[in-house]
Amino acid sequence: MDTLEHLHKQLDNLEELRTIVKTMKALSAASIRQYEQAVSALAGYYRTVERGLHVVLKNTPSLPDAAGRMHKPLRLGAIVFGSDHGLCGRFNEDITFYALDRMKSTAANPENHLLLAVGARVAASLEQAGQVIEDDFLVPGSASQITMTVQQILLKIDEWREQADVYYVYLFYNRHSGSKSYRPTGFELLPINLHRFHRLEEETWPSRCLPAFSIDRELLFTRLLRQYLFVTLFRACAESQASEHTSRLSAMQSAQRNLDERLEEVTMHYRRARQNVITSELLDVVAGFEAITGNKS
Secondary structure, three states: OOOHHHHHHHHHHHHHHHHHHHHHHHHHHHHHHHHHHHHHHHHHHHHHHHHHHHHHHOOOOOOOOOOOHHHOOOEEEEEEEOOOOOOOOOHHHHHHHHHHHHHHOOOOOOOOEEEEEEOHHHHHHHHHOOOOOOEEEOOOOOHHHHHHHHHHHHHHHHHHHHHOOEEEEEEEEEEEOOOOOEEEEEEEEEOOOOHHHHHHHHOOOOOOOOOOOOOOHHHHHHHHHHHHHHHHHHHHHHHHHHHHHHHHHHHHHHHHHHHHHHHHHHHHHHHHHHHHHHHHHHHHHHHHHHHHHHHHO
């Protein structure tokens, strides 16, 4: 049976853990809101870039991404977003298994690919699955730091395309889908399917006429594509981090419930042990008193 001192120490440790868990819950909840706001703020700009590409591609006889497609080597580059820290459930394992499964079903050679991991934990998860990580980046610590990470990823993609003959670039991340869940998501980032911008013709343009442009069409097209890639990567990174904190919040809520149950159990044992000690001391006093009064008589 545990001693009173041991039970008291357990209670102190559990209370400290409970305080840490509550702090982590608060941080995760605040972080989720921060990244949700980043994604929401980017939606308008993303829509503007989409419409710009629609205008540039309008009345274009041939789409730039179709030319020379079959002459490119079918090598795949994959970008996988995960986390640097633990205590977030199966967040990294889920996106790892999803990415590997999707890569097997692509048109590229699954044995001839390059992997870029954003997050030390997901890099370790990929390596445990037998993959070789070509490079890995740290996860941005806040929404304001996502821009720098995205710029590094864009430079890496340029390097892949120019030096490693990468044609397909896939993006994998956990997409935030509510206050308590996420779902693994992946799509083909490059080559860009430009037909989707032509489909915008079916929508009503917000003004009376299409905007005109005076600079070279190809130059404008290239700049808009660059912005499209930037916005897409930024949104994926923000969604991934919102999902990470959602998973951590869920894990901390479960941990707090377990701690509360354990605290209640240990508190009950502590009270019983303390009552037993008090009862034992009272019995000793009564026995001593009876022994003294019995000797006198």
